[in-house]
Amino acid sequence: MNLDKKISMAVIRRLPRYYRYLSDLLKLGITRISSKELSSRMGITASQIRQDLNCFGGFGQQGYGYNVEYLYKEIGNILGVNEAFKIIIIGAGNMGQALANYTNFEKRGFKLIGIFDINPNLIGKKIRDVEIMHLDSLDRFVAENQVDIAILCVPYENTPAVADKVARLGVKGLWNFSPMDLKLPYDVIIENVHLSDSLMVLGYRLNEMRKSQRNKS
Amino acid sequence: MNLDKKISMAVIRRLPRYYRYLSDLLKLGITRISSKELSSRMGITASQIRQDLNCFGGFGQQGYGYNVEYLYKEIGNILGVNEAFKIIIIGAGNMGQALANYTNFEKRGFKLIGIFDINPNLIGKKIRDVEIMHLDSLDRFVAENQVDIAILCVPYENTPAVADKVARLGVKGLWNFSPMDLKLPYDVIIENVHLSDSLMVLGYRLNEMRKSQRNKS
């Protein structure tokens, strides 16, 4: 168990995936699983699974494998599903409202406590009991409430300014939906969701497949 | 110029990022750029930039660097921004509607031609001139129109069945928004957008930062 050693992002990004598969196994009523069996389900090597898990501790047992429920809970703890991170959404356009309606996030340890916009037609409206407030009241809100993460769903051109403002107010996690790489001079964790990047990669791969099929025939 | 050689996914996933930075440079009126200068803007090594670009051809000139407009267009072509991929959205809930309103996709070579749902209250409604149709008419629609990509925004439990149906109809690209790894026995390109995975990684990193700050003091 290589505890306190620096864990690579490659490993970290696989954790939510393990968590999902373990959740599925639980639902199927499977109580124990070997790295070999999980390997064939997930399409990665058993060796990688054992390596990954051992970054965080020895969760298995020789000759037995892993207890599904135990491993599920442990990975949940590592990912902080019981932390109840307080999140706010900035920008209540289509994407902001869509995310506000995602009840899944709650299950994974994220609690929406505020939504902000500048459109007067939206102010006062509620989404799942959370009020849409004017962006002008953000300062006071952040001062009065602990806000762990801000979800940025504002138009492209406003994103840098809003990100800067939020970071200055002391919010330490930003989830950015604009197609740009935010850089801030503060100690803030930024996670980008570049939807158009993903779609463009899909387009590229589609073309490549078609090309290779044409060459075959 | 290592043409026709297999290009790694690591390189491919960086292409849209290059494309974004070149677009920014164009807007700034910068006409030429060296790998060194681009390197400092993007925060990756100049060596990596030259390696990446040379997978697709020699776009630069010794002693000069790269012509921004030329490189922008070339990468655009590689990514297929002029292909006008025909896309449909399945599931016109919050996320489906949010994506339907994304005009950005059009600029990057994706044309929305249909939206499908099963909710009778939504059928007939239009989003940006695109009609929401009943899922029952999907078969005929795909038969009568070329559909390159289907965006899946349906509830978790319906996703596998809908994905299977769409793939059977001959759609070769799937953009999946459900938190599951789709596997299909057909030659279909699947690109997953696992929003909750991304958010959980953000939560993990936030916790790690806080831990390390606590240890310092």
Place this chain on the structure above:
DNA sequence: TAGATTGTTAATCGATTAACAATC
């Protein structure tokens, strides 16, 4: 021409996979 910067090969680094002793 001299200076700059690419394209490309070689070296390094990190991540994945294989192997196996430890042990349940």
Place this chain on the structure above:
DNA sequence: TAGATTGTTAATCGATTAACAATC
């Protein structure tokens, strides 16, 4: 106990970085 499977070290593979000759 014997069989199974982990935890962990060692080997391999692939991706990134460094170096430099080619050349604009």
